[in-house]
Amino acid sequence: MAQQATMPTTAQPQQATLTLVCSHEHQALNRYRMLSLRFLPYSLALSRLFEAFANESEQRIQAIMQMAKHLQATGDLPAAALPIHTEGDQKKPHFFVIGDAMAGAVLADGLLREHQSTLFYRQLCHIYHANCLPELTGLLLTFAEQKHAECRVLQESQDYLLPDGCLSGRQQVA
Numbered sequence: 725m726a727q728q729a730t731m732p733t734t735a736q737p738q739q740a741t742l743t744l745v746c747s748h749e750h751q752a753l754n755r756y757r758m759l760s761l762r763f764l765p766y767s768l769a770l771s772r773l774f775e776a777f778a779n780e781s782e783q784r785i786q787a788i789m790q791m792a793k794h795l796q797a798t799g800d801l802p803a804a805a806l807p808i809h810t811e812g813d814q815k816k817p818h819f820f821v822i823g824d825a826m827a828g829a830v831l832a833d834g835l836l837r838e839h840q841s842t843l844f845y846r847q848l849c850h851i852y853h854a855n856c857l858p859e860l861t862g863l864l865l866t867f868a869e870q871k872h873a874e875c876r877v878l879q880e881s882q883d884y885l886l887p888d889g890c891l892s893g894r895q896q897v898a
Contacts, residue, residue, distance in 0.1 A: 738795050741848060741860060745867070746788045752841060753781040759834060766821040770831075770881065777874055784867055791863050828882065835878045842871040 756778035763770040821827045845868035852861045 737855075738857065738860060739792075741852070742788055742792050742795075745848070745864070746785060748841070748844060749781050749785045749788065753778055753785070755834075755837065756781055759830070762819060762830065763821050763827070766823075766827055770827070773877065773881065774834075780870060780874075784870070787863060787866075791860065795859055831878060831882045835875060835882055838871060838875045838878055842868055842875055845871055 756774045760771045760774035760778060763774060818826065821830055845864050849861055849864045849868055852858075852864060
């Protein structure tokens, strides 16, 4: 009976974290797919980059599900979520990236979101490391490292653009 009383206190934070992380990754997956589609007419290379990020996000979701099985988490993880459109999305004049300045702005926003995602995972790592829950710490650390690598790739893509938003030499990123 004592085991039943202690098990929920350990399992509940892990389950809550797995649910939070899974939801976070579903949002990232939707964002990557949307960015892949938005960049398709502008740059096939950037479109493919975001599709690769989407594939990595799918792999993270699978790893979360495996961790839930390993930890014998009792709750259900969130299923794939539909993309959330904000009011600001509808006010944008163009869905597709149609110019250099727009590409620079969309990449800057993507980079900001990746930095936020990296911070999200690092904070979770710190929490679970401090609470001596190594089951999740390793997975979360891996996710934080992957997100940091995505930041570097996006920064390099953004650095390819000149400060005024124009591509150097008017070359499309290929």
